[in-house]
Amino acid sequence: MLRHLLLTTVAFVTVAAQEPQARPWNTDVIYFALTDRFSDGDPANNVPAGSDPALYDARQRDIAKYHGGDFRGLEKAIAAGYFEKLGVTALWITPPVRNVWYSLTDLGGPKTGYHGYWTQDFLDVDPHLVSRKSLNGADYADTRDGRMQHYKDLVALAHKRGLKVIQDIVCNHVGPVFYYDVNGNGALDRKEPMEWMQPFRKEGGYGNAQWMSVPEWNAAQTQPSGPQTVLGREVKTNGVLQKLSTYGRRGMSGDSLGKSDGEEVTCDFFALRDIDTDPKSPHFSALVDEFVAIYRFYLEEVGVDGLRIDTVKHVHRGFWEAFTERLRAAVGPERAKRLLMFGEIYDGSPSVAGRYTFREQWPKRTDPCLDSVLSFDFCFAARQYLRHSAEGYGSPFTLENALKNAGGKSYNPTLGLDGLNARQKMVNFVENHDGLNRFRALKISERTNTLANALVLLTEGIPCLYYGTEAALHDEDGKLMGDSETGRLTFLRADEPERIAAAQASASFASTARFIQLRRDLPALTxxxxxxxxxxxxxxxxxxxxxxxxxxxxxxxxxxxxxxxxxxxxxxxxxxxxxxxxxxxxxxxxxxxxxxxxxxxxxxxxxxxxxxxxxxxxxxxxxxxxxxxxxxxxx
Ligand SMILES: [Ca+2]
Ligand SMILES: [Ca+2]
Ligand SMILES: [Ca+2]
Missing domain, CATH: 2.60.40.1180 (Golgi alpha-mannosidase II)
Incomplete structure (x- = not known):
């Protein structure tokens, strides 16, 4: 076994941890690819060894199942120059870490972990994403090292073609790694909804949580267990995520998404287990150190350039204070200068979202907490203006307000280490997977979709395009109001191999590329x-x-x-x-x-x-x- 490992390790395409790309983030254009839904480049990983085959939909139509998209699909597109032709310069990918693959209970029914937000192991890459051979034909071992090497090679290939890589990270919750043993039989009763979700308890938690052990769903105790050596580098993790006491175990609050009274911070996120991020908890410092050690590894060893941070408003603010400060210190000022950390605060109010760009001790301390945020107020305002049935339009007043707010007091005006402030690094979008429908739903035309993309690309901040929008990917099931997850369509379908050529030949692709080129030609646009x-x-x-x-x-x-x-x-x-x-x-x-x-x-x-x-x-x-x-x- 050891010999086999050594041999395959030698055969790896070894690339030194890459220096991050030096250009300022406000000159970038982000392309957000939900990896499982971009392109299936390697069918061999669609049902990983030991996983339940029913979790995969070979037709790539069932939104709740795996569609087979993977690193190889992204690599093929990078190698073919797809992103260069479009002009985008940074790839945001969904969390690549090893997930729990299935939950019988979630928002809208049973679902798989195709999207990557249900971590089981923070220091392993999910087997659905990786191949057994590199693009050059070298072997990847079926081990943590082999999987991580594939991720590292993906990042290196992206860098070689001038693309930054943004890793999506979660510190709020893990997947359904434990169940609530309501009947006390010491076993998960799969069909008992209460074992998946308990009603929220404001005070005290549930004492009946038990680690899952369902191999075909990869439902098991959270990893890492302690210090690890990955790709020959020691990662000084402490195993705090292996203790049940690190989790709140308070159950799920049905309306926590819309709450802002603290409940949304401490409850489970559906069947996802809430990590107790309270600065007053005894494990707080170890927890922050754990995440710093983990994400420092991805920045320094794998070479990722930026971090998109999930579910920010569901985590105590003190956690973000400590996490951003310690991570910047751990990687050092030169690396921190090139690092972008932007958060998802699902709220249309700039004062709520912008708060996370300030430190709590403001104005005593003026340096940024998060560098910037996803601009939901811009998104909602752009939709209010441009996205109406029968090609109608709404008032642009909310859009004007959103743009004024971006320059107002809601966001930290202090320059970061890179000389740019939060406003200059706001991540602007009109659609993504964050519980929003695709912009182009129902009868929204390709033309209107392109107008929306132009608005994203010409506004101050960092534009972010959702995969497929460059070819006017159409969600015919999506509603204009009442959002769902129907927009998470597979873009380059396996049964339509001509689709990538068709995408590049589309009028949308040409106009989107033209607007991106304008950003290069006219410095005022960046x-x-x-x-x-x-x-x-x-x-x-x-x-x-x-x-x-x-x-x-x-x-x-x-x-x-x-x-x-x-x-x-x-x-x-x-x-x-x-x-x-x-x-x-x-x-x-x-x-x-x-x-x-x-x-x-x-x-x-x-x-x-x-x-x-x-x-x-x-x-x-x-x-x-x-x-x-x-x-x-x-x-
Ligand atoms: Ca695949
Ligand atoms: Ca039970
Ligand atoms: Ca939380």
Whole structure:
């Protein structure tokens, strides 16, 4: 056995832990791939040895089962230059760690752990994701080291092609690794819902929790058990996650998702077991150290560039204080400077989400806690503006507010070690898997989907595209309201091998790539500040559906105008055109003009008339129906 291990280890494609890519995060475009749903590159791992075959759906249609997507599927797309052609520069992948594979009870019924958020072993990679041979034909052993090596090779390949990798991490909960033994028989009674979920107890927990032991679901005691050596590197884990006392064991609160009274912090997340992150608990310091040791390993040894942090608002704030501080210290200032940590705070209120970018001792301590957050307020506002049945549109006022908030007091203005503040690193999106339906659901057209992507790509912050949106992946079952998980479709289906070529040939792909290219061509679109310029006014039908804003630096400005209406619209009120000002300073220099650099659809007829009054440049921009236009200007 040992000999076999040594031989296969030598055959690995050994790549030294990679230095993180040096470019600033606000010049990146994130592509979020739910690994199980991107592409099945290796059918051999679809039913890992010993797992229940019923958990896998070979048709790739049942949203609750494994679809077979894996690292090889991502590697093939990277190697084929798919992401480079699109222009995205960072891959956010769902948690790669070994999961519990099945839960009989979850939101909406039985489900599998295809998405990766149900950790069983924080220092192992899930067998569904890995192959037994590398892209170059070298062997990967069927061991923790072999699986981790495949992950490391994926990251190295991404780096080689200029892509950063963002690992999705969870500190709030683990999978259903234990059950509540309600009948005291010392065994899991699978069909007894109460053994999976107990009603929430605000005070005290349940004393009847027992570790699971169901191999075909990989339901077992949490790992790691103590110090581990992985890929030849010692990881000084302490085994705190192996103690039942580390978990709250308080059961599940039915309406915890919408709560903000503390209940959402301490309850189980459905059948997922809540880790007790209370700074007052005796294991607190060991718990923080455990997660620091684990994620330091992924940053330094595997080479991942950034961390997307799950379920942030379900964890005590003091935990994030300690975790971010100790992790930055552990990796050192140079590495910390290149590290992005952004959190999922599922809340449309910027004051709730933004809180996590501040330290609790603010303003005594001004340095950032989390670097930034996923911008749910932007997402909800963009949907309010652009996502309506029958190609209607809503008011852009909420969008204007979201953009103003991003520059307001809700987010920590202090520059991080990289010289950028939270606003500049806000992760903007209009869709993802966070309990939201895909933007393109039901009758939302490909054109509207592209308008939404343009909004994401041209706004200040880090744009994040959800896999498949570049080819207008359509969720015909998704609702416009009342979100579900139907949008987690498989993108490159195994039964449609031509799909990747079709995706690249699609009109959506071309326009999305064009907007990403604009970010390279016009520095104001990455480094520039943002100011809203015009919002559809109720006083006149002339400007219906218009939303306009500018991105600007000292020397140049980019003016972006959207028209969501089905009729031609013009920026400004009759006799009062839109002013091109950022505070007291004009966005357009004397004698300069607005230069149209891009429009979508390409056959659009955006025109502009510039007037000047009292030193203030003004623009009447005429916009084709349902279009966006981008202008550049010398200040
Ligand atoms: Ca597979
Ligand atoms: Ca029992
Ligand atoms: Ca919690």
């Amino acid at each position: 480094m520039g500040e943002m100011v809203p310029l015009w919002v559809d006014s109720g006083d006149t039908p002339k400007d219906d559906g218009i939303f306009a804003f500018a991105r600007y630096t000292e020397k140049e400005a980019v003016i972006v105008v959207f028209n969501a209406a089905k009729a031609t619209s013009i920026t400004g009120l009759p006799g009062a055109p839109m002013q091109l000002m950022a505070g007291a300073r004009p966005l357009l220099g004397k004698g300069s003009d607005l230069k149209l650099v891009a429009q979508f659809p390409a056959e659009g007829k955006a025109t502009n008339v510039i007037t000047r009054k009292g030193g203030k440049p003004m623009a009447e921009i005429t916009m084709s129906p349902r279009s966006v236009a981008v202008f550049s200007a010398i200040r």
